[in-house]
Amino acid sequence: MTERSKPDRELFESERAFRILVQGVTDYAIYMLDHTGIVSSWNTGAARIKGYEASEVIGRHFSIFYPPEDQAAGLPERALAAARATGRFEAEGWRLRKDGTRFFASVVIDAIVEEGQFIGFAKITRDITERLKARSALAESENHFRLLVGNITDYALYMLDPQGFITNWNLGGQRIKGYVPDEIVGQHFGRFYTPADQKAGKPARALQIARETGRYEEEGFRVRKDGSFFWASVIIDPIRNDSGELIGFAKITRDITERREAQQKLERVQAELAESRKMDALGQLTGGVAHDFNNLLMGLAGGLHRIKRSSTDPAILKTISAMEGSIKRGAGLTRQLLTFARRQQVHPVRLDLAKTVFSMQEVLRAGLRGNVALTLDIAPDVWRVHTDPGELETALVNLVINARDALLEGGDVRISASNHQAGASDSTDYVRIAVKDNGVGIPPDVLEKVFDPFFTTKPVGQGTGLGLSQVHGFANQAGGRVEVESQLGEGTEVSIWLPRARDEEIEDPVEATDKTVGTVLMVEDNPDVASAGAMLLEELGYRVKWAPDAETALSEVENDGIDIVFSDIVMPGRMDGLGLARRLKRKYPSLPIILTTGYSDAVLRTDVEFPMVRKPYELHELSLAFDRINIR
Known part of the structure; x- marks a missing residue:
């Protein structure tokens, strides 16, 4: 055997190494076909992937690897061709x-x-079944995602191109917009913005912020196809490809009109609750001093x-008259404060x-200056209201005085009343009483404080800050409300809304009757107040006995000889005046009982169970109260 030349030996070694490499590959089926498609070589990867050993497949046509339907369709021959x-x-x-x-x-x-010369084919096959499964899973996932996005109805989910033109649209967008x-x-998304927002360049600014910061979020009004507005929550995210190039925006819009309205309602309720708590705190503070303060005034x-x-x-x-005026003003201030805090006892009647x-x-008119004209515009068919006439009169006087003070150079004050039938959101009929002036108006920062007690813009000594507070408390305690509208330089209108009186409500008759002199048991723990009250009752012709507490009063009534019981509510001991009155009423149903107080929480719960006189009282007030019980 002749020794091979060096080039031949190198070629032989190279071919041998290549054969070993091909045979060692297991992830690919690598084999040769002759010019007709007959398998002429077979590697380890082919054996692993297709399951044939070399001896089983060499010499056979490669079409055996095709499914029957592909063989019938001639795919193997077309591939070779x-x-x-x-x-x-x-x-x-x-x-x-x-x-x-x-x-x-x-x-x-x-x-x-x-x-x-063409001598055959080299064929490489790889099993990519797992890749196909992954690809199919991805395609299915993408399809599911498209179906999900396309069928979501609570959110408008859609894409924009880099310029803001819409490229797709889901059912949520169709339902919402x-x-x-x-x-x-193909339309620009700016059409969803209000005309004012469009004019201000808000759509372009939204895309710019999303592009520069990675996200844009806001809440605001958007416009539907029919032109109606809705309150929307909006998110815009930029979409970039693998190289970081901006290819568009993903936009999510949700109609949160109902949520916003609910939030606003909650805020209103919270504000009302805070106002109610403020009123309660003020009422407790006022009530704590009102009783003693009015007792002091009564003694004076x-x-x-x-x-x-x-x-x-x-x-x-003359000095006494001035002092009496001061006492009346002090009592009036206490009443106004209690009215504002809704702790003033009222006596509502069915009022024309x-x-x-009129x-x-x-x-x-007497409260106005000569350069201020008063106009009354009260329709004769205006509904009757169920309210305390004294509190209503005080409220109107307060409003007219405020209107006068706003008319620095003169002007007009107009008082009107109109009927307002119940609407869809309120089942109550109201009468609206409005006091309007054409004065200087109220600044917005002051307007929100006008009902606060002791708040006033008037100079020291010219206003207590309780006028509008009284109006506010009166309206709320009567089951209504008060509203203020004002424009600087144009004037102010204050409206009191009072519920319409029911037809079955009957006005309490006030008829003076001849009284027969009788004995009044005055139940009062304060001797000074008892002395002052007894003096007035004696002027009315009554005999007066005094009991400092409820237990003594019970003994006096049991001893007989008492025609009327006139009792304070707030007293020391186990039983107050209201408890005494109820006990006496059960035992002596025909015994007339009148209660009095400077202030008591119990007053608010009596529901006119007994006649009531407010401290400090005067002679005519006692006379009216005692006339009402029709003593003969």
């Missing part, structure tokens, strides 16, 4: 293993030409009355509003 014609054939498709199972294959067939895809795809009034009755000196009488207002016109 394509490879021979172009030099290469590539495809993906199903192939068969020896055991008949299928796998998804990536196939490459190269035509082999040697020294210009009213457009079907054919109407909106009684002492002054006694001095006045025994003096003829004009200077003393037109008659009441009967007050002289009093109201």
Whole structure:
């Protein structure tokens, strides 16, 4: 055997190494076909992937790897023809293993030409079944995602191109904004903004912020196809490809009109609750001092009355008159504060509003300056209201005085009343009483404080800050409300809304009757107040007995000889005046009982169970109260 030349030996070693490499590959089936498609070589990867050993497959046509339907369609022959014609054939498709199972294959067939002569094919096959499964799973996932996005109805989910033109549209967009895809795809998303926002360049600014910061979020009004507005929550996210290039925006819009309205309602309720708590705190503070304060005023009034009755000196009488005026103002301030805090006892009756207002016109005109004109516009058919006439009159006087003070250079004050039937959101009929002026108006920062107690813009000594507070408390305690509208330089209108009186409500008759002198048991723990009250009752012709507490009063009534019980509510001991009155009423149903108080929480719960007189009281108030019980 002749020794091989060095080039031949190197070629032999190279071919041997290549054969070993090919045979060692297990992830690819690498084999040769002759020019007719007969298998002429077979590697380890082919044996692993297709299940045939080399001895089982060499010499057989490669079409055995194709499923029957592909064989019948002539796919093996077409693959070889394509490879021979172009030099290469590539495809993906199903192939068969020896055991008949299928796998998804990536196939490459190269035509082999040697020294210009076509000699066969080199074929490489790879099992990509797992890749196919992953690809199918991805496609299915993407399809599910598209279906999910497309069928979501609570959110408008859609894409924009980099310039803001809409590229797709889901059912949520159609439901929320009213457009079907054919109407909106290709349109600029700026059409969803209000005209004012469009003019301000808000759509472009939203895209710019999303592009520069990575996200844009806001809440605001958007416009539907029919032109109606809705309150929207909006998110815009920029979409970039793998190289970081902006390819568009993802936009999510949700209609949160109902949520916003609910939030606003909650805020209103919270504000009302805070206001109610403020009123409660104020009422507790006021109530804590009102009883003692009014008892002091009652004692002073009684002492002054006694001095006045025994003096003829004009200077003393003038001083007494001034002091009585101060006592009345002090009592009035307490009543206004209690009314604002809704802790003032009221005596509502079925009131003819037109008659009441017209009967007050002289009093109201007297409170105005000569350069201020008063106009009454009260329709005679205005509904009756169920309210306390004294509190209503005080409220109107307060409003007219405020209107006068706003008319620095003169002007007009107009009082009107009109009927307002119940609407869809309120089942109550109201009468609206409005006091309007054409004065200087109220600044916005002041307007929100006008009902606060002691808040006033008037100079020191010219206002207590309780006028509008009284109006506010009166309206709320009557079951209504008060509203203020004002424009600087144009004037102010304050409206009191009072519920319409029911037809079955009957006005309490107030008829004075001849009274027969009788004995009044005054139940009062404060001796000074008892002395002042007894003096007034004696002037009315009554005999007076005094009991300092409820237990003593019970003993006095049991001893007989008592025609009327006149009791304070707040007293020391186990039983207060209201408990005493109820106990006496059960035992002596025909015994007249009148209660009095400077202030008590119990007053708010009596529901006019017993006649009531507020401290500090005067002679005519006692006379009216005792006339009401019709003693004969």
